[in-house]
Amino acid sequence: MRAATVPTSVTAVVVAYDSAHALPDCLGALARDGVPAIVVDNASTDGSAEAAARLGAAVIRNGVNEGYGRANNRGVAAATTPFVLIINPDVILDPGAVAALLDAAARYPDAGLLAPMLIEPDGRVFFQPRSLLAPYLRNPAGVEWLPEGDCCAPFLSGAVFLMRRDLFTVLGGFDENIFLFYEDDDLCRRIADAGHALVHVAGAVARHGRGRSSAPAPGRIFRGRWHQAWSRAYVSRKYGLPNPAPAMALKNAVKALGAALLFNRGRMARYGGSAAGAIAALRGVDALDYQGILDRRKGF
Template identity: 65%
Template sequence: MASLVAVVVAHDSAEALPACLSALAAEHVPAIVVDNASRDRSVEIAEAAGAQVVRNGRNEGYGRANTRGIRAAAQARYVLILNPDVTLRPGAADALLAAAERWPEAGLFAPRIVEPDGRFFYQPRSLLAPYLNNPSGRRDLPSGDACAPFLSGACLMIERGFFLSLGGFDERIFLFYEDDDLCRRVADAGRALVHVHGAEVLHGRGRSSAPERGRVFRTRWHQAWSRAYVARKYGLADPILPSLVANVLKAFLSVLILRRSGFERYGGSAAGAWAALMGHTALAREGLE
């Protein structure tokens, strides 16, 4: 299946990578693993599985690393972007490629994502999907192939040339909302987003990277910063002040009741919102500017 190459971004992903790469091999999909400076055996595991490995000297973030991997997939017509904790079920790759042949006017394809508890994950709305108003987040799950307002970045397939013509993922984003932003740009280019029901993958959710101290604070920082960034990028209502006020209060209450986990969550969100308000960037925080 030389027309399809998978790109997997790893960061301390040694636990999840074997199943992910084994499933890709079973589907005859070659893999490129972009390693974001893992401190575990991620690179060794990827090389042992026969994957091409692109090494980043430091953690470049999700979108930037994926774009680098997709640029390296020079032989591919289509690229499959997937998290290390995603495993393809038999026939998933063929079903995605068949959908691309069936609907050549579409721009982005995603499989049916099954969570560890067996639930079918489907995103009912997106901050950046003005073409479908669903403020309540009502979930009407598709029972077959369907156009969607948003597709999860856990697993996506796109034509490589089209992806690169869009400029790849927005490299100012380190983490969170990269998939929303890509979906918005695909839709703005007049191309449909297609949920492919017959292509099934299993998602480990949260198993892509090993736990580390400070991870919750850091991820919540980026989530708040990225939300503010994409809202400003597309001229949406600025969420910074409401987010800052709400999370400062929650962080303060967490300190009062000695709840460290609460402080990490709400303190991280408050810090990210404050950084956005002050004009600081996610890349500067990560030493990438």
């Protein structure tokens, strides 16, 4: 009975950016359980859109890389089912995971977001119930502990989760001012502020190939760390938290200089990107303008 209810009640939304290598396993697992998928391609150059179409997914092609949150919002807008499953292309669901999430949604009607148990490549379970935006049950030390069953949490990873489509829409989806990073923290905070629970569902299992969503490319580490620093400063400002940008800029600039003296290019890219993103936030640079995205975006 479970398998019969899945295709009519949920649509998966997968954002791809040079993800052709990861899509077959991700989409194959969804197809096995009868879950239709919409792939939103962020101007990939590796044939991701064509691969997704061959694998039976509906494809939305963005002319430019619009970022993770904006692309997911576009995919959800195209869905018509009561539920949407946001899933990264490097996540593979175990058989029955979607049905288990839907069963949990029926058991917990106050749940705003439901996420499966996420297993990392080394076999560890990712469960760190903390976020700088969490309004309750703060865990600043990041102590890892695993629940023995379903539980509520102040933060759940955006790598894969189930939501009612109408709630996602009412809340405005992902914040479109963010290009990359902290979109899930922000969404979790708004779900909690709206009075809904974030539920970790132990009976649903997903395998996370962390870092495999996009193929390596020159400059990607620098840009990723730029956005990570910028987005942290942005969400801190949005929720009235202390501005982390000055400390991030100073600390990472010093580390980048040390890496340069040692001719360590990898560390130069990481620390230099973080310093540059923090400085950009201090200067009022917009992350979408940095990416060359010039159309209108949502404010807060």
